[in-house]
Amino acid sequence: MGKTIQVYGFLSNVSAGEVKTFLEGYTGRETVYALKIRQHKKGGRAYAIVQFTRSSAAGLIIRLANQRLYYGRSYLKAREMETDIVPKPRAFLHTMERVTVNFGCQVSVEKFYVLWKAENVTLNFGTGMRKLEFLVSYCRSKYKLELFYENIWQIELRCPDSQTSKHLLIQLFGAPRIYEKEVPASELVFDDPLLNYFKDVPDDQWVRTTDFTRSNCIGQSSVLCLELPHNLRLPNFRENFAYYKENESRLVLESGSSYSCNLSLVPIVCPLRVIDLPFEILFKVNLLVQNGCIPGPALDDTFYRLVDPCRMDKVYIDHALEKLYYLRECCYEPSRWLFEEYKNFSRSRKYQGSPAISLDEGLVYVRRVQITPSRVYFCGPEINVSNRVLRQFHNDIDNFLRISFVDEELEKIHSINVQARGRRTSIYERILSTLRNGVVIGDKRFEFLAFSSSQLRENSAWMFASRKGLTAADIRSWMGNFSKIRNVAKYAARLGQSFSSSTETLSVSKDEINLIPDIEIMKHGIKYVFSDGIGKISAKFAKKVAAKCRLKGCTPSAFQIRIGGFKGVVAIDPTSSWKLSLRKSMEKYESENTKLDVLAWSKYQPCFLNRQLITLLSTLGVPDRAFEKKQREVIDQLNALLTDPLEAQVALELMSPGENTNILKEMLLCGYKPDAEPFLSMMLETFRASKLLELRTKARIFVQKG
Template identity: 50%
Template sequence: MGKTIQVSGFPYLIAADVVKKFLEQHTGQGTIVALEMKPSKKRPRAYARVQFAHSRYAEMIQYLASTRLYYGTSYLRVWESDSDIVHNPRTYMHEMEQVTLNFGCQTSREKFSVLWKAASVSVKFGTGLKKMHFLLCHNSVEYKLQLSYENIWQIVLYHPRGQTAKLLLIQASVQDNTGETGTDIFLSYISSYLAPRIYKKVNCSVYSYFSETQDDQWIRTTDFTPSCIGQSSGLCLELPYGMRLPNFEDHFIYYSKSENPFHLETGASFSHNLELVPILHPPRGLELPYRILFKVCSLVQTGCLPGPKLDARFFQLVNPQRINTKYVEHALEKLYYLKECCYDPATWLMEQYQKYQTAKEQPKSPAISLDDGLVYVHRVQVTPTKVYFSGPEVNVSNRVLRHFSDYIDNFLRVSFVDEEWDKMYSTDLSPRIPDIEAVRGGIKYIFSDGIGKISPEFARRVAVRCGVKNSTPSAFQIRYGGYKGVVAVDPISSVKLSLRPSMLKYQSENTKLDVLAWSKYQPCFLNRQIITLLSTLGVKDHAFETKQREAVAQLDNILVDPLRAQEALDLMAPEKILTFSRKC
């Protein structure tokens, strides 16, 4: 007998939880995996499809029904179901209940600053500990936080001498942690970028029950705390006394234990703006250059510096009005490459500056000179929970960057990514942006697939400036003033550029032509479909036969004439040349 049965005879549609409680009086609590209540054809009667964790529980209910099983005064009948409600129910390698989850930052080797905490959290470990799920309830809403194996760098189990309690801490920087406990067990995971994926549970029908919430009931959401998850560089689990832990040794190379003390303390938000976190700002009255402040924020976001420890003394030590700018930039760059988080950054900076002052050679700027056409641009990556600063990175210059080269620090390259730098998919996004039609001066601006034209003479000049010397591309992707789109070469046009009104996206007085891309040689084959179309348009058969003879003759000449071989390679697409070379 299978695990799923159909129980009929209920007097009316009853809530799934009520039926579950009734059946588990006979089979035991937690034995039902899924339950669905359905209306019967003989209304108002109803029946239930019930899937148990094991077939013996289904057999137990079937046996009771054969000896008269009643729900109130209604006699129940049982049939075996052909299919399960949940196929391949999810199983976990290990589960822990009644855990206290703390988000925050480690501020020293002995302290962890707690920004937000949740009690009665369930922790579930997937197969091979590849996934860790934290299930909790906040303001009557159920949430799931998911951490992947790739996030975790190190696990440290803290068990102070003379205490029965233990501690496990999850940290966001590659560092060697030692610590102590307050009252219970804690776990320590260390990763370069620690940010869980957050899911919110949507309400399902009262006539359905699932022991494990189905995937379609979890939807992606953002930080539901006062931006505390986004500001945190670690998380700390307090577990009840005597709880069994999973076997971390078999799955994590960098698993260790410590008997040193570790304390949890109440912390406070340190981010300047709670819309995007963590972003810091110097104390009132102190102004720092943009590049310096950008670097400081980046160090906090990557776990190199603890945000709560950056006080007024620290910001004074990175102030170029007091400290040599080269000293500051070199020291901040060096912080990226430390093996552990710097818990006393002010003292560390003072030591570095003293070394610079006594050194024979002064520190050099970490930036290197770039070739023409390349520029340094700062980069920002925004995830659903936090923001990361990086760079400045090398980027290809464009018209706007060249025009405002004196203000290059005012530009940012912004990208939106998922946690762990994965791509964002349509299923992760909320369709909150409606269709927008802009009307200005009575003209409606729309997008279209119409293209403009460019004269052959001007196209040749543009091609030369782009480094295309042997031929003229048939089309260019351009930006001109407020126009953007594609222009194709018109053999009979004498006007340099002919642009459609729909290509105008905004008003601009800029008259420089930007070329983003141009058409290149692509292989084209006279297959059956193209020949049929051309024949229908009036092309005679002898034209195809002539082309075929020319192609065969060219292949013959390639084998004996190097110049013909070179001509053939020039006409081939780059990827075809690479494939051809590999085969040779």
């Protein structure tokens, strides 16, 4: 017996609530899980499709209908349905109702700073869900907050005997995902609340949204504090959370207010106008607040003076802030901690500060900001491969910023969260407003500059903080003339050409570039271009370009390039006397830039047979013994690399020429033995096992000189 039945015979004006009340009069309260009222196609009476929480309730209604069941004067008939309204209803392992949830920051061991409070909250969770689900009602709207285990740092239960309630503190890595229950459209029978009932709101009725509280208090919160009755029996949190602890110390809840200086992107902190902090230090302070290393409300004038290079040694400040980031616990008194740390630095004669790390040519430090639907996170500075724009304006590197739009767990945000049921969500508005209004950090306002094609796939973009004499518009003007491009998507893509990670090589003047025609054929009124994006480079110049790219040995046969407004691939032409021969199809916009930037070059690729190739070759008459011989050769080579250094080096060079095995090749060149050095032996065994697995499952046979 299933849980879903159809009950026929109701009056046409009956509502879902009336039918639910009627049926639960027989089956008991909260036994109806889902219910739909529908009209019969031939008119007359209505019928109800009802899904119960247990099959015994459905069986009871069918038995009563067989013995004459009436609704008023209407005689009802019932039959079993094959499919459920909700196929797999969620069964929560634990549910706590009428819980008070305080959003805020813990500012000391015994004090909690409340930014916003939600009452009568329902909390659901279970071991398989790997998330806590909070159901909240606010301003006549229903919201669902999903807090995934990955965003929980630790959980602490405070249950002092002196207080009537106990507190469950949930320290966060990130904010919960926020959903809003969509307002149903009464004109649609499938959405009309009078004709439909669900005990739990279906997933398709929840729409992602941003922080709905005043001053974005959820985004500013680093801790959730749940107020629970002292006699409430709690589930065993220790089973699901490794970082769970209990103590009997008291906790005082204190009402607080917003500490973020920017209420659209939170939390971003800054000092009063009296204290003028350098951008790099203010960026680090925000990074500490956003990662829960220090509570935002604890930052006062004393703290900002302690990180002011005009008052303190900058070397001390940098080292102290870095040390603060790696503390395992939140520092509730950052001013006092900094003061003590500076005293220790001044006493220690050996302290010389952190050594400066010099970057290789072509690498730069860039700061990044991750923007979620509820919060922002500052990152870096991080090492990035430079591009044409960063190399040109290297003196303004602190004015460049990379932004990424991600979900609360810092994963990729999907299109369904931006647009749901044909309308744009508030997450879309948040992304759009950020791109329009920019990001303000201290006295810098970063505005949209451009994005590369790879950034577009990652929901990222470049921003620039304009200064006197240089704006984002000036940089775009320097990049080239885009006025002839009228298509928005193509315009953005052309801007991104200059932001592709590349290696700067040599300058090529216009009189050293030969413009050659494309190879085209017109057939049946359609023009076919066989040379689209393909140019030529002289052998002599290719050798110089390879040297600039630090390529030793042979010169690559082809390079992926950017020069001025041209993009594409150039192949070596031994007969060419021109440095570059470019085609019209390679020109995307007009630019005066003469630097040749190289994105990639042709590399050796190992050749492997697979099942498909073996089948084709067998069909063409190649005997099976030829494949068996090749397979034996590969197995012998893989066995030999575990003991013979020379065989190991050859196998790694031929079968896996990428960067992953470079460290193994260097160890072999330094004289380490495969059967003597533990790390090298373990890595070679893993490499051998991987290749044997591919051989067994995919018939992936390596072919030398393939």
